[in-house]
Amino acid sequence: MAAATDERNFKVIGTRPIRHDGVDKVTGRARYGADYAFPDMLHGKMLRSPYAHARIKSIKVDKALALPGVKAVVTSADFPELPDKMEAAGEAPVNLAHLSENLMARDKVLYDGHAIAAVAATSPHIAEEAVKLIEVEYEVLPPAMTVEDAMKPGAPIINPKLRNKEEGDKPTNVAAHIQFKRGAVEAGFKEADFIVEREFRTAMVHQGYLEPHNAVAIYNADGKSTIYTSTQGSFAVRALASAVAGVPETSLKVVPAEIGGGFGGKLTIYLDPIALVLSKKTGHPVKMVMSRADVLRATGPTSGSTIRCKMGCTRDGKLTAAEIWMAYEAGAYPGSPVGAGAMTIIAPYNIPNMIIDAYDVVVNRPKTAAYRAPGATNAAMASETIIDELAEKCGIDPIEFRLKNAVKEGDPQTAGPPYKRIGFIETLEAIKNSPHYKSKLEGPNRGRGVASGFWFNVGMNSSAVVNLNADATASLVIGSVDVGGTRAAQAMVAAEVLGIKAEDVRPSVADTDTIGYTDMTGGSRTAVTTGAAVFMAAEDAVRQLKERAAKRWEVKPEEVAYQDGVLSCGDKRMTIKEMAAQFARTGGPISGRASINLRSVGPSFATVCVDVEVDTDTGKVKILRATCAQDVGKALHPSYVEGQMQGGTAQGIGWALNEEYVYDDRGNLRNFGLLDYRMPTCLDLPQIETIIVEVPAPGHPIGSRGVGEVNIVPPPAAVANAIARATGVRMTELPMSPPRLLKALLKKRGSADTQVAAAGR
Amino acid sequence: MAAHGDKARALCGGTDLIIQMRAGVRRPEYVVDLKNIAALRQISFSMQHGLRLGAAVPAIEIHENADMRRYYPGLTEAAHLIGSLQIQSRASVGGNLCNGSPAADTIPALIAVAAKARVIGPQGERLVPVEEFCTAPGRTVLQPDEILIEFQIPTPAPHSSDAYQRFIPRNEMDIAVVGVGAAITLDPADDRCVAARIALGAVGPTPIFAREAAAALVGKRLDEASIDNAARAATAASSPIDDMRGTAEFRRHVVGVLTRRVVKLAAERARVAQSR
């Protein structure tokens, strides 16, 4: 792999060609998961729990089976019992018992919407009718809906087998306690001139992808099967679905459909093995598609959380100590992103003394799944608003305050090892020098807030194949699902190395039988790791071109140079077109390949600036202007990088303003539609401005960093900071919806009025 | 409709009915499409006879109608708030009323301009003041075999105008958390309010005709004091509940806020309205 190429003169990388999948998408020809249909296909529907917590005493399916058109009903009895321990399956260790029970409840239902049984019938309507004929007898149990409820002594125990290291053999809802420590915290607070301590709550929120989950499964008589599905990771589906369905992993082929958004929520599985077992039972292809209500009730949102955060600094703005307690809702099974929350919460700052206690807590809500920088946005809401408050107390500009404490190369990360070259300071400088930050914000009830964020990014495994055609165009085969424009980016990488045009590379996303193992599109890894694999596969093709030229010219391959599509050695020259046309006479087709494991990737930082105007009569917040500056290492296709920055900022503003799961006191979800689960619409957001910062990531052939996630981390805190500067009210709960903000405003006004009254007396 | 009674359901734009059928909330065996009946699709206005607004006229046509915008700006803006442009090209004011939602945007605006609903059935015809139309959430005075033909709305008196505003957490595609409609007539000589009608949405089981709120304005100059009194009376007339769209406490507060804003806006419009 070549060294980081800061100074290199890219010809294709950094330009903005039209995306290769664009025509299919705008003409409606692209095939999404729900577009697949096969002869004799059946339709599957799911029976879901109406209770947040209940024991299943019995399930009777005979009436459903008797309905004409119904071909099969499955319950947990149709799925193997899997080991209740962490095991390698696909890319990361998972508890397969939990995974399986989440997809089909066994003895208990653990949340409103938990799957209990599935029906396959000749039409979706018959399947729906049949679902209503399934009789379930429940023993309703009290639910624990929040981390406070679940951690209380005497709380209802959600999973009787759950234990943690600290509590010995005591049943508990606390799945894990993680701690990070550095320095001497008490002494650190003694050095502080200002200390701020607050308790924060953030709501459970959903990724809100447009396309609901879907799967079409075909189990063949020879024991081989195929699943067509919208997923972020076809190899993960292969591993997980085969385990839950009880079929050999490699007997299953997974064909990734075009995907209508995932944001982490389509890294795991829901319908795939259910459709597969229904197909096995009936001998027909079975299609399952969720409704929006199913998506909201039963697929992974991200954790709501409670965070107590205390930080101190000296008068001149040096942070001295941090003490943090954080508990995240895992949902019904362990695995909240609280560990990532702990490792990101103060990651942007040098704080010599710190202690972080983090708790993963099960509650009677859907099992959480990954959502764009999982865990970090909750965390930043706490730390980044406290930092703003400390800056205010010191009378220091919030960007200057951050600059005084910002991490740089060599500084320790929360978990220990030092940072390599990073670009946090550069994002702060970018905002500081931006037209937005330099502009004056005037008018009543208006305020400007800034906040920053950190995300790790991951590397993992990717494969790529570059096939050179006789006309010197190339086909590119990758296993990474394209969620955010990565086909175009990968084609550009191949084109760069081959010295041809991006349009002359045709990228395809292949199924699990057609390309080497490739991990999910997630962790902001696709452009980076699959990009590196494509880079190396294209280099492999170039090596073959050079070898052939060397043979023809009777020189050593090392003596052959290749640049801009031209092979040369001394005064001998030959274009890639000439060489490609002669492939049959020079040794056969030219095909470059690479399969890599990228261990170390460059982490990302972002800083966001937001201007708001608050309607102090109603508590409604208007976002006037928003700018995101992000270190992306090297932008492959700047438009799609900007799109990621805008998308993450938009989602973060959604967290800030209105998005939240609303449960009633019996644990039933009230807002299971997009009318009452309020994501921002385009009228709720300004055009989000972007500043691409490029500090090349060491160890990557192009210098790229992951761009997909860190942009969601700062906005909620930035909005909270802007509200504080507009109104003097410090919000500590997400979302900062009108009722919540109005209450805080009236409380402040009330106490101001009493003060005025008292002064007048 | 007469043949199938409560097994049948009328359809205009279908933007409520089809969704309710999909969700299994309403399960009619027959759906009777009314939107091609000419009487239900006309807008006619004259100074002598006032407005006749067909029950099935889509919201977008209301917004595009110059008489509507000029003489009933509040009702027009209420219709133009429904959903999105796509929804508005189907959604009708008739459907908005007959659906019987307490949060329907056009109902407070209709009450403010003293609209009457012309209803027809096998027993004959009747005219129902809109404030008497809704009886409970999702319920109206309509019998299963009756349909709504049109609204009859008086010509605005000289120096009158109306306004409607709602509070939603977002800026579109949302359901009113509070809605307030007002129509105001001023005496141009001394700027006193000579007549007023105020109605509230989403703060009770049905839209509320807030007579006391209007009474607080009549005979007064529209200054902070009288408008505050009207806002307080409107708040007192409301009976909101806590739900996921807002707490009762929040809604009561916002009823006052919107009443102030809407009365001021209607009065401003009345001041510039040509004497007619």
Ligand SMILES: Cc1cc2nc3c(=O)[nH]c(=O)nc-3n(C[C@H](O)[C@H](O)[C@H](O)COP(=O)(O)OP(=O)(O)OC[C@H]3O[C@@H](n4cnc5c(N)ncnc54)[C@H](O)[C@@H]3O)c2cc1C
């Ligand atoms: C995405 C979306 C957004 C929306 N936003 C809003 C909004 O912002 N504000 C708002 O108020 N509403 C909103 N709605 C609800 C709906 O669009 C309105 O209530 C609309 O005015 C209904 O009109 P329609 O013609 O589509 O009614 P339909 O669905 O055709 O009918 C509604 C009901 O009235 C009955 N009915 C209709 N016409 C007659 C008649 N002539 N005689 C007797 N009974 C009749 C029907 O049987 C049915 O029960 C929204 C709906 C959607 C889908």
